[in-house]
Amino acid sequence: MRVLHVAPEAYPLVKVGGLADVVGALPKALRPLGVEAEVLLPWHGGLEARRVGEVLFTFAGREEVAPLGERVEGGVRFLLLGVEGFGRERVYGYPDDQERYLRFALAAGRLAQGYDLVHAHDWTAALLALLAPTVYTIHNLAHQGLVDPGPFFHWTGLPWNLFHIEALEYYGQVNLMKGGIVFARRVTTVSPSYAEEIKTPELGMGLDGVLRRHAGKLKGILNGLDLEVYDPAQDPHLPAPYTREDPSGKALAKAAFREKTGLKPPILAYVGRLDFQKGLDLLQAALPRLTELGFSLYVQGVGEEGLAQAFREKAVAHPGRVAFLEAYHEPMARLAYAGAEALLVPSRFEPCGLVQMIAQRYGTPPVARAVGGLKDTVEDGRTGVLFQSYHPEGLLYGVLRLFHLGAEALGLRGMEKDFSWRGPALAYHGVYREALNWRG
Template sequence: MSAQPLKVLYVSTEVEPYAKTGGLADVAGSLPRALASAGMDIAIVMPSYKFIAEGTYVTDFPVPIQNRMETAIIRQSSIKATSDPNDSVEVPVFFIDNHHYFYRDNIYGYADDGDRWGFFSRALLELIKHIDFYPDVLHFNDWQAGPAAAMLKEEYQNKEGYKSIASVLTVHNLKYQGIFGRPMLDFLGLSDSLFDPEKMEFYGQINFLKGGIVYADLVNTVSPTYAEEIKTEAYGEQLDGLLRKREAHLFGILNGINTDQYNPGTDPYLSHHFSAEYVEGKKQVKADLQKELGLPVNNAPLLGLVSRLVDQKGLDLIGHIAHDILQKGAQLVVVGEGDPFYENMFRQFEQDYPEQVRAFIGFNKSLAQRVYGASDFFLMPSRYEPCGLGQMIAFRYGSIPIVRATGGLADTVFDYDQDAEKGNGFVFHNYEAAELLDAVNRSLRLYENKQDWNKLVRHVMTLDFSWERSAKDYMAFYRRALQKVGRQ
């Protein structure tokens, strides 16, 4: 076993660059590449949506769903493991196509989402024998693949080729669980015996994520602190009891970022490039963004916010303190969309402070990159944050995070005022506006001390949050899963 590369089939509903709604796509587009570079035999499987044109036909086969057959059409593409033109390593990507379920304008948000991901779960298990890729480990992501973990254990591991496959499930955000009525069990082709509080039943319904947590050999979240938090009632989303029961098989592995994509030394969206050795270019990026957005071009501290505008992100705290910050002369640039309440809140701040605030409602990748590059501070005062990629990207671009100590933020951002040598941001603990304001005020005081400020900016730009680091943890995680099923 040890002489052969580990074979992994990585399952995700969204993968950068093919389909993206959030951080899952970034992870699914980066982690397999890092694992392939480390010598792993890994392939990705995802749905083929209306807007995906890539892929060469491989095969098709019937998938049994309830009392009928649906056809899965398989196409294949690949993504290069690195941006190095001399590196020939690629990660195969298998697309599961079905016109009825996936020929849609969006990835999620349909009344038949349970049927769609139920079909996907069974189709991906059927796929294995049709492409002759029997993995050592099946890596499922989030609730959409939860039924596949149950199907593997209840049905497929009685079949030749599937018996020794280990399974792992990554929970990216416990809040999203996939809850449907009891008839969903029939659609999935699973036994009524799974309608049990110890299995997939959840307050009279069927819970896809719960099924994944129950049946996967190992479960992980995307940061060590979040793995601990979700075992508590406050963060457990009514699954904390199950997670405490499975705590011996629950781990936290911190995400990474694509350091080729997020590189201020080469970023095509920046007007000037810069690095830890040459930070002067960052000042020009800031001035150019101020000019682009019609803000006064000056040395006022610039606070950036690139985020989904939802309650999780601590935006109500920003609403409470924005006037205090802006009255000190700071500038604020927001890029994001989400809850209309918060969209309107930031629009109102822009009207009230036209010389200091710009709110771009929507998502604009190039503008987001420029905000990372131009901002002096990056706001992430989250209620909870499973991992967070924003703070890692901010580090890369020399923008100092101001965060609440929760989830992955607690694992990556350490308060400068507590330890000037190891500190890399400004941290508050209790979910209170006064504590956020204190953290912002402390950061603004440091900003006035240019010598110490520039030293901190250079320091954070040298931090390593690449996927190469996380990939080593995932390789050990897979080995542990194989041990659990008696393969090592």
């Protein structure tokens, strides 16, 4: 079975968040099951690859040619498509994102002809569902890809009769995520709980009706972790290796983390994108009480300017108690997972979440909101703490409860958990088989 994963980012080539982890790890885990999975990405700026050919496709009624690059990492073949509009520094966040990702998807559609199945990830690849047999994965319903219908039908050459409520139309615009859901043979999302939540008006982000209508082909498959990439026994970013059986190296990680951040223990850490989704307003509101109670806070992430500004100010106002690293920095993230006393994940909503799994693998207990994949991966009172209410008091209560239960013991227990991709890869394999036998 030959499957082409189409996505905007994949570890280790280019990473903004958890999507890259998944697209980097799943193809590797599928290989032992006899699935030949390759990954297609846009040729972002700075990515080096061997040129192996070109792809011809039509955009806005004109023939275009895109160079095709190849790179093999960890036994996985990555293909890079150099369509116009890429070759820039960032993956997202440009005013012409819709146009350039549609161009990418149209070219990808051509390349897909050589595969049995496409596995398309999130809105940037959703158009593939209209171009080839596709399994579509929702990593985050918050970004749906809205496009004005005029340019959309001009660029893609698709017929206007798709512009109706059971297909692409969404309040007068084209909604690419909706197209992915409607036209894919199978739809998955990244945890069983999120698969249920998105069918409700509260967390369906306006697509709950569509998801309920297509519920028969929707399945939640929990993400795994690449256990070779995230392994305290062989992580080059830690001062010493450690395991559950011999956790002595963890004390060195704690010491190094305290020294690097200048923070006094116990340190609560947040690592992740600075985004509305992540519940950072709760963290800010709870901060005065947390510092009063003797906790320190380490925040690492990039994203929304308003959130970044607030943490810059807090770090200046509370030296030795609050530290903010406004950077994407792999070594410091690993040190935080290993060296903090607890990891905070106060998300408003969370499709799956990887940071709480990484922390558990590194023996650090999470305090997480009981939502989405957090609920499916943190065992409340055993490997971490889950809190319900989206309120600063909920978070505070969670932190206090963790230390009352014994943060260290819960952390060590978390190291026993199996977050491997083996089970999830089997589940995806089953979904691929269903999609190939599909008679729609």
